Amino acid sequence: MGKIIDERILAGKRKINSSAFGICFLALWGILLYRQLILHQDIREYADIFLLTVGISIYVVVNNILQGFYYTYRSRSTQKKTLLIGALTGTIVFSTVQVLIMNYDLTNGKDVSKLILQAIIFLAVWIACQHALFKISEKQADKDIE
Amino acid sequence: MGDKNNKLKLARIERDLTQEQLADKIGVTRQTIGLIEAGKYNPTIKLCIAICKELNKTLDDIFWED
Numbered sequence: 001m002g003k004i005i006d007e008r009i010l011a012g013k014r015k016i017n018s019s020a021f022g023i024c025f026l027a028l029w030g031i032l033l034y035r036q037l038i039l040h041q042d043i044r045e046y047a048d049i050f051l052l053t054v055g056i057s058i059y060v061v062v063n064n065i066l067q068g069f070y071y072t073y074r075s076r077s078t079q080k081k082t083l084l085i086g087a088l089t090g091t092i093v094f095s096t097v098q099v100l101i102m103n104y105d106l107t108n109g110k111d112v113s114k115l116i117l118q119a120i121i122f123l124a125v126w127i128a129c130q131h132a133l134f135k136i137s138e139k140q141a142d143k144d145i146e
Numbered sequence: 147m148g149d150k151n152n153k154l155k156l157a158r159i160e161r162d163l164t165q166e167q168l169a170d171k172i173g174v175t176r177q178t179i180g181l182i183e184a185g186k187y188n189p190t191i192k193l194c195i196a197i198c199k200e201l202n203k204t205l206d207d208i209f210w211e212d
Binding site: 004005006007008009 | 172173174175177178181187189190192193196
């Protein structure tokens with residue numbers, strides 16, 4: 001066996017890089033929210049940051065799925081709980097954004113029923129997508145031991 | 147943190163090696179050897195094997211707790 005790389009230093013450096021990435025990632029989302037909600041800028045004014053943030057998010061999720069890490073390390077019950085909490089949070093955020101941006105009138109029955117219908121569709125699509133992602137990730141994880 | 151690894155320290159001294167000399171032979175830093183001996187770092191099996199080979203010992207001799 002030849003000389004090996006000092007794994008302790010390698011792991012330490014990776015940890016630093018990983019936490020730096022985490023900070024940048026959170027900062028990017030913070031900047032996006034600040035520009036959208038506080039400065040009320042047009043999306044064209046921060047399209048570069050928006051694309052970068054969304055691109056990185058997609059990169060993280062896709063790589064986790066391809067490597068088989070997408071919640072496969074959690075128990076079935078935790079997976080279901082995570083799926084449900086994520087779906088409900090997503091639906092609440094989606095509905096809130098709809099009310100704020102689309103100027104829905106919550107005293108108008110038609111608007112409310114439209115909002116409820118959209119929320120139900122969003123919830124169903126979210127759960128179906130997440131379930132599919134869990135399954136793909138699990139398949140990828142099993143591939144390594146076949 | 148884990149217990150001190152006195153077996154590693156004894157095996158190293160038996161071979162008349164300092165932490166730095168052992169670290170150089172394996173290709174890690176002196177601090178890594180020091181931390182393993184102090185029980186403050188859990189090495190991977192790859193590093194354990196490298197240490198054992200260098201000290202001419204088995205994994206049981208150095209890393210198995212009695």
